[in-house]
Amino acid sequence: MLAHFRLTVPADQSAAVQALLLGHDHVTNVTVQEGAVLKPPGDLLEADVARESSGLLMNELHDLGVHRTGGIVISTPTGTPFVLADELEVRAPGHPDDAVIWDAVEDTAEAGAVPTLSYHLFLVIAVALAAIAVVTDSAVLVVGAMVVGPEFGPITAISAGIVLGRPGLLWRSTRLVVLSFVFAVLAVTVLALVGVLLGLVDHDLVTRPRPNTGFIYHPDHWSFVVGVLAGAAGALAVALQRASTMVGVFISVTTVPALGNLALGLAVLEPDEVVGSLQQLGLNIAGMVLAGVLVLLLVRTAWPWLAARTERIFGVVT
Template sequence: MLIHLRLTLPSDLTDPVVELVRRHEWSTNVTVQRGVCVEPEGDLVEADVARERVNEVLEELHRIGACERGGVVLTTPTGTPFAAAERLERAAPGDPDDAVIWESVLAEAQAGARPTLSATAFLILAVILAAIAVILDSSILVVGAMVVGPEFSMIGAASVGLVFGRWALVVRSLRLLVLGFAVAVVVVAALSLVGRATGAITVDMVTAPRPQTDFIWHPDMWSFIVALVAGAAGALALAIHKTSTMVGVFISVTTIPAAGNLALGLAFWQGGEIVGSSEQLLINIVGMVAAGALVLAFQRVFWTRLTALADRFVDRRQRD
């Protein structure tokens, strides 16, 4: 798998950048068009680079000032059916599916910490589903509520901010997470009060034994362990862009269900439900942020060496 680099550069940086890209055996299709860029004025340089080595190229581009004075765009081709692409992949140690492009991870984290109307709407809808799951004691609806919830984008952003020392990103993502849950819980609590006033929801529905959903407001040691494992899986999926894995993360932790139960507890003023749900919510968030940060920190230090080692091991086994 290759990454396509498109660079708009001031003319004095063009030759150093072309030399940088050409001296590596894991880059190809280097093209230069001089004087074609209007804003900013300068030259256009394009190249295809093995995904496993993009971070090194970006670090060198930062070092010579190309990222500050020019423009750098990364895209992933849908297909690269030519022989040189296969040679590049063999020359770059590791597997492209294991490659982490840190600039992309940071960009995704920044997007996750940005307040959007759609994320708030999804969060409210997820908490509504969770509240209905509690009322009906339905484990299926609990899973549905977990999948709808968008909260991991904010949790992942906080983990990335901790690892990269982007404290403003940490504050922004956690503030968005807290405010998002507060809005969702208030909205669902208000709807629950309407249901209480009309008789559609009764206190018995909230406090009756619920064998299928009772776990969402009874936190224990396993709640924290699950949060740690889910946070680690989510951070790994975020780093290597395995979006399908995120679904498993969403349905592993009871963040959204706890918020739904909290809203019902507030509407009917049930202290045990309120305290237990709040504890469950806090345990999940803290566990996922901490585990996510640890996994990302480990990847920053050791991942490249581990993937190269794994590549050599697999190569040797295949030759044997």
């Protein structure tokens, strides 16, 4: 698998970038169009790079200052059916599926820390579904709420902000998680109060035994373990650019159900439900952030070494 680099560089920097691309062992299809870039003026350079070496090339381009004086666009071709592409993949250390491009990781984290309208709407809907799941004791609705929950992005962005040393990203993602959770809980609490007035929700309905959803507000050591596993899965998915709906569901199992139960506890003024939900939420988020930081640190330090030895460790033929 190759990554396609499209570089726009000033004319006085073009020779250095060309030399870098031509001297790289895992680069092919290097093309140059002098003066092709009009805004800002400069040269257009393109190259195909073994995905495993994309991170290294990005570091070298950063050293040349291309990210400041020009432009860098990376895309993944849908197919590279030529012999040299296979040869580059064999020569490059590791496997393309294990390649990490940290600029892409940072971009994904930054996108996850943006408080969009759609994010807030999805979270409110997810928490409302979780509240209904509590009232009806429906495990199916809990799963539905987790599917809708969008908090995968900002929670993993917290870990990325810590590991990448981006205090601004850490602050924005933490603020988004806290404020969006508060907003969603308050919104669903209002809806639950309407349900109380209409006779659809009452104290006994919320506090009765719930064999299918009682875990939501009964934190224990397993709550922390689940949070750790969810955080590890989320961080690894972001690092390897494999973020998927299923990973997002796994993240939501640790947050959305507790938020829904918290809203109901507030609506019927039941302290045990409120406290239990907050404890569950706190344990899970702490586990997720801790695991996310540890996994991203592993990927940032030991991952290149492990990926380069994939064939020896796992017996994978690339």
